[in-house]
Amino acid sequence: MKVAIVGAGLIGHTIAHMLRETGDYEVVAFDRDPQALAKLSAQGIPTERIDSADANALQNAVQGFDALVNALPYYLAVNVAAAAKAAGVHYFDLTEDVRATNAIRSLADGATHAFMPQCGLAPGFIGIAAHELANRFSEIREVKMRVGALPEFPTNALKYNLTWSVDGLINEYCQPCEAIRDGRTQWVQPLEGLEHFSLDGIEYEAFNTSGGLGTLCETLSGRVESLDYKSVRYPGHRALIQFLLEELRLASDRDTLKSIMRRSVPSTAQDVVLIFVTVTGMRDGQLVQDVFTRKIFAKTVYGVPMSAIQITTAGAMCAVLDLFREKKLPQSGFVRQEQVSLADFLGNRFGKLYDGASTLYEGATTLKAVEAA
Structure with a gap:
């Protein structure tokens, strides 16, 4: 699966690293900050400098990708989602902004691709x-x-x-x-x-x-x-x-x-x-x-x-993307977080970061988990 990650800050960087390490994703990171991109390039992750506020440039840049993961600040979410729709790629983001989510829902009406905002910790x-x-x-x-x-x-x-x-x-x-x-x-x-x-x-x-x-x-x-x-x-x-x-x-x-x-x-x-x-x-x-x-x-x-915030935010995004790739989520239109099965999420390789049982860990696990049902 070919994924464009727009935003090479802390969380975008973490998502790119996690996805690339699985071997199941071809990842390219986009940002306007050359220093942020240089850190990813040093890890062997392909990068491209672009003005993420320029919807036309972004649309052209992500042509041919399967999905766009938006890791930019909330106020750019609608702009990036519109670029994803124009380019015909699936869209995922981490926004907590209610107005942005409502606007993305409108973009998703009748869309042949999926639009799934709020894929982090909370919301998510x-x-x-x-x-x-x-x-x-x-x-x-x-x-x-x-x-x-x-x-x-x-x-x-x-x-x-x-x-x-x-x-x-x-x-x-x-x-x-x-x-x-x-x-x-x-x-x-x-x-x-x-x-x-x-x-x-x-x-x-x-x-x-x-x-x-x-x-x-x-x-x-x-x-x-x-x-x-x-x-x-x-x-x-x-x-x-x-x-x-x-x-x-x-x-x-x-x-x-x-x-x-x-x-x-x-x-x-x-x-x-x-x-x-x-x-x-x-x-x-x-x-x-x-x-x-x-x-x-x-x-x-x-x-x-x-x-911990890197693990939970990036881990949630990667888990949802994994479930989408496995066709365990709707493949078009507006997708809500609550359409994700908790069992599927926690059973996913990235979702296990929330559970303490993942082979992704190195060293001692300090996570404590309590669930009363």
């Missing part, structure tokens, strides 16, 4: 897991989805390190969030809905952020009383972010906020991804609750040290 895997749990109930009362990409060793006041796109992070802190309350889909405000919980003896907070539900509100509409998604952080993070966005009015000056974050908040490869899903409802005449949790730590994959 979290929706696959939540949908699987929800389907075990005859009546669904409540679905709670919680995900955090956190430093394993927090040291600054934010108790946070940059582990992925700053653009995406700020966008999910600023945009309205979908939720279902009393059986009705509605919009709730980001940073609201603060709650606290503990897991494995560690205290966390969680609050509303945008995009993590993907298309699950629509899929479960009429079947669930309450459904929401919240990002997990260490206690105190949300108050400081709220100060920056509201008190200092940086929500309306995102460029300044991005500059501050990049200058002041270090990145880390020593991170942990926390996944926590609870579903409550009726089964066989009894009120029961199912819980699905994962803690995924940084480790070595295919001989390369990777952060």
Whole structure:
């Protein structure tokens, strides 16, 4: 399968490496940053410099490929998807942006190729897991989805390190969030809905952020009383972010906020991804609750040290692409994450990165997995 990866940043680089190492994919990376492309070239991965904002140039560049994987920031998603449609190639991305996803859905109407956005961790895997749990109930009362990409060793006041796109992070802190309350889909405000919980003896907070539900509100509409998604952080993070966005009015000056974050908040490869899903409802005449949790730590994959967010985000994209290649997913039109079987995902060679049983690992496995069904 010939795959064009547009965007050679951290996640795009990881996807290219993972796919190439299987021997089942012919990969070419596209970006306008020569330094990013040079890193991939040094690993023997073919690259091509292109202005990814130029839809016509991108359309011409990806002619003849089977699929396009978009690893660019959310605000370029629609432009890249339009180029994929014009070139007649299947489209996959990692966007968390609700408006971009809706626009891509419109592009997919009547398309002979597949359009599958939101193929990362959240949205992405979290929706696959939540949908699987929800389907075990005859009546669904409540679905709670919680995900955090956190430093394993927090040291600054934010108790946070940059582990992925700053653009995406700020966008999910600023945009309205979908939720279902009393059986009705509605919009709730980001940073609201603060709650606290503990897991494995560690205290966390969680609050509303945008995009993590993907298309699950629509899929479960009429079947669930309450459904929401919240990002997990260490206690105190949300108050400081709220100060920056509201008190200092940086929500309306995102460029300044991005500059501050990049200058002041270090990145880390020593991170942990926390996944926590609870579903409550009726089964066989009894009120029961199912819980699905994962803690995924940084480790070595295919001989390369990777952060937990690299593993989970790139791993999810590669797993979905693998399932698509195996024709276990629809081959045309708009494809939702919840159309992916959790069993198929976790049984996939890349999906096993979420489960701790993969031969891709080198060295000791530190992932802890608990599933109550």
